[in-house]
Amino acid sequence: MRATAAVLLVLCLLAVGHAWDCQPVVDIKNLMQIDAGLGQVVATNTSQIPYYLVGNEWIRLPGSLKHITVGPAGIWGVNKADSIYKYVAGNWVQAAGSLKQLDAGGDQFVVGVNINDTPYCRTRSATVGYKGPDSPFPWTGLPGAVKYNSCGPFGCWQSTRMIIST
């Protein structure tokens, strides 16, 4: 299927006076997925090429990822084999485990789901300073159900509600 959606990303910054100041930035052709956190924006295209937004321009990151996320825990992603990576000093460093999607939007922790939709969390101590190699299994399984939303130009997916305290 050819993706024809022309996606115009509107980057919103909270301006002084609590007004939303939105400015359009150049779009990525065939955008697959986008994530913003801590004033940073990352995205992938449908060829699984990761990008990082600098000013008004998308900078291509190395490697190949199907999902990328940015937040207080850093830049994290998963590839098509569900392998997990953190972006460390210009390179992707692999982390232990296997997840199909990740979110680094939490307060320095990373949450992800595996192929069975089981949620896992990686606590602060194993995210911000992580430079690899990893301990055998740094992920903590989360109890209960999860509500995990992720939306892209081709739709949203969601499981059940998740509440996390660290």
Ligand SMILES: *[C@@H]1O[C@H](CO)[C@@H](O)[C@H](O)[C@H]1NC(C)=O
């Ligand atoms: C994804 O980005 C790469 C690098 O910019 C480009 O070569 C490729 O054609 C893009 N894929 C699509 C489907 O646009």
